[in-house]
Amino acid sequence: xxxxxxxxxxxxxxxxxxxxxxxxxxxxxxxxxxxxxxxxxxxxxxxxxxxxxxxxxxxxxxxxxxxxxxxxxxxxxxxxxxxxxxxxxxxxxxxxxxxxxxxxxxxxxxxxxxxxxxxxxxxxxxxxxxxxxxxxxxxxxxxxxxxxxxxxxxxxxxxxxxxxxxxxxxxxxxxxxxxxxxxxxxxxxxxxxxxxxxxxxxxxxxxxxxxxxxxxxxxxxxxxxxxxxxxxxxxxxxxxxxxxxxxxxxxxxxxxxxxxxxxxxxxxxxxxxxxxxxxxxxxxxxxxxxxxxxxxxxxxxxxxxxxxxxxxxxxxxxxxxxxxxxxxxxxxxxxxxxxxxxxxxxxxxxxxxxxxxxxxxxxxxxxxxxxxxxxxxxxxxxxxxxxxxxxxxxxxxxxxxxxxxxxxxxxxxxxxxxxxxxxxxxxxxxxxxxxxxxxxxxxxxxxxxxxxxxxxxxxxxxxxxxxxxxxxxxxxxxxxxxxxxxxxxxxxxxxxxxxxxxxxxxxxxxxxxxxxxxxxxxxxx
Numbered sequence: 001x002x003x004x005x006x007x008x009x010x011x012x013x014x015x016x017x018x019x020x021x022x023x024x025x026x027x028x029x030x031x032x033x034x035x036x037x038x039x040x041x042x043x044x045x046x047x048x049x050x051x052x053x054x055x056x057x058x059x060x061x062x063x064x065x066x067x068x069x070x071x072x073x074x075x076x077x078x079x080x081x082x083x084x085x086x087x088x089x090x091x092x093x094x095x096x097x098x099x100x101x102x103x104x105x106x107x108x109x110x111x112x113x114x115x116x117x118x119x120x121x122x123x124x125x126x127x128x129x130x131x132x133x134x135x136x137x138x139x140x141x142x143x144x145x146x147x148x149x150x151x152x153x154x155x156x157x158x159x160x161x162x163x164x165x166x167x168x169x170x171x172x173x174x175x176x177x178x179x180x181x182x183x184x185x186x187x188x189x190x191x192x193x194x195x196x197x198x199x200x201x202x203x204x205x206x207x208x209x210x211x212x213x214x215x216x217x218x219x220x221x222x223x224x225x226x227x228x229x230x231x232x233x234x235x236x237x238x239x240x241x242x243x244x245x246x247x248x249x250x251x252x253x254x255x256x257x258x259x260x261x262x263x264x265x266x267x268x269x270x271x272x273x274x275x276x277x278x279x280x281x282x283x284x285x286x287x288x289x290x291x292x293x294x295x296x297x298x299x300x301x302x303x304x305x306x307x308x309x310x311x312x313x314x315x316x317x318x319x320x321x322x323x324x325x326x327x328x329x330x331x332x333x334x335x336x337x338x339x340x341x342x343x344x345x346x347x348x349x350x351x352x353x354x355x356x357x358x359x360x361x362x363x364x365x366x367x368x369x370x371x372x373x374x375x376x377x378x379x380x381x382x383x384x385x386x387x388x389x390x391x392x393x394x395x396x397x398x399x400x401x402x403x404x405x406x407x408x409x410x411x412x413x414x415x416x417x418x419x420x421x422x423x424x425x426x427x428x429x430x431x432x433x434x435x436x437x438x439x440x441x442x443x444x445x446x447x448x449x450x451x452x453x454x455x456x457x458x459x460x461x462x463x464x465x466x467x468x469x470x471x472x473x474x475x476x477x478x479x480x481x482x483x484x485x486x487x488x489x490x491x492x493x494x495x496x497x498x499x500x501x502x503x504x505x506x507x508x509x510x511x512x513x514x515x516x517x518x519x520x521x522x523x524x525x
Contacts, residue, residue, distance in 0.1 A: 016184055023063075032099075070089045098126055108186075115131060142186035156238050192450065203220070227284075276322065331369055346373060392454075403433065
């Protein structure tokens with residue numbers, strides 16, 4: 001490109017003024033894109049393990065053509081990296097966001113969707129190609145995707161630092177959106193928070209947070225319920241890391257550790273955790289401030305009563321947790337020992353297992369364990385939330401099975417359909433080649449409709465438990481498709497002791513749990 005042509009192209013690029021300075025985006029595929037806009041200052045040096053603070057204003061026009069730095073994170077294990085991409089962009093200025101808009105005109109007043117990625121609060125970023133927002137912008141929605149601190153940097157629990165730094169980052173980003181999005185053509189009164197897995201758990205905490213009230217209108221929770229992690233579990237992660245590093249379990253001591261060494265240590269300790277069998281893990285905790293009480297309990301009460309909710313799950317969430325690394329076959333072989341581990345994880349008795357066996361005759365142990373854990377972690381709390389929001393909640397199930405062997409309708413499979421990015425290699429990692437175009441049209445359109453006016457196109461939740469099922473063939477509404485399984489959990493008694501001769505020895509069970517957790521690597525939440 002000649003200098004003259006480059007100058008003309010620069011003059012035609014979209015420029016928007018934010019509270020901290022002007023940014024220059026790019027026109028791509030008929031929409032305007034702005035990447036890597038800082039919403040907070042780099043969270044390092046004296047700001048490490050501290051709440052976010054505003055970025056330093058800049059003079060002139062900041063180029064916003066490329067994704068900004070991603071938060072420090074360890075890579076996925078080889079088994080998971082086969083299915084999930086996780087780009088790394090180096091740099092300290094990782095508290096940044098991206099905007100896709102069809103019309104960066106303050107008068108446009110378009111609906112806004114703010115996307116929080118998943119990744120077990122330890123991995124992921126807004127730079128994952130599956131999360132490209134151009135289809136939403138094409139269809140009249142301003143899409144904002146956010147980076148936030150991860151792992152011990154964002155969710156470590158220390159005696160000398162505030163909890164939930166990563167969640168505080170998300171709140172800072174939401175405040176930035178509410179204040180700034182009008183200049184990009186968005187309507188600050190029509191903001192929909194949307195997230196998947198750990199991103200959905202974060203959304204649940206945000207919409208329950210007193211400081212976030214008035215900053216959003218709607219919320220979408222994909223495969224993640226509102227929840228608070230056990231503080232003891234988070235502390236154990238920090239203490240185990242401290243023991244390996246031979247430093248005190250304080251923010252001051254961790255801040256002095258080499259960042260790469262901290263990530264390697266986090267990954268080593270995190271391998272002992274799994275969504276299926278639990279273990280120490282990072283999570284959002286009740287802190288008496290941003291999270292004053294359990295988010296699900298708050299939302300079952302009178303918090304955010306005016307918010308419309310869209311929530312759901314995939315039919316085979318657990319397969320992303322068990323298929324990589326051959327865990328599905330291992331669980332099947334372990335039989336009763338694996339079931340004992342699942343009962344301990346779910347705090348249920350043998351009657352629940354017997355009920356699942358009766359409802360799924362011929363199912364292997366892995367399927368029983370996987371569906372039990374999925375119901376315990378996802379479907380039961382989302383049913384509770386829907387029951388508390390009857391008339392303003394919409395529930396879906398993504399039931400289309402991946403074209404790749406063994407994955408079924410696994411965790412995260414719906415993302416390429418929601419974003420209408422199924423043509424990217426990263427979406428095909430989970431879906432395979434030849435995913436149905438009409439399914440993407442149906443799912444993406446539902447999310448666009450919900451962001452626009454709060455109605456995704458089917459019956460809201462009521463006593464008949466309507467669930468919109470997206471699978472093979474046209475989408476349809478099924479009433480109470482999970483009710484029989486979830487009814488098994490009603491007021492479960494304390495787990496009775498197993499009969500002699502069938503009870504796994506404690507040492508054997510601990511060894512199995514360790515093997516499964518290590519083989520599983522990172523959890524999919």
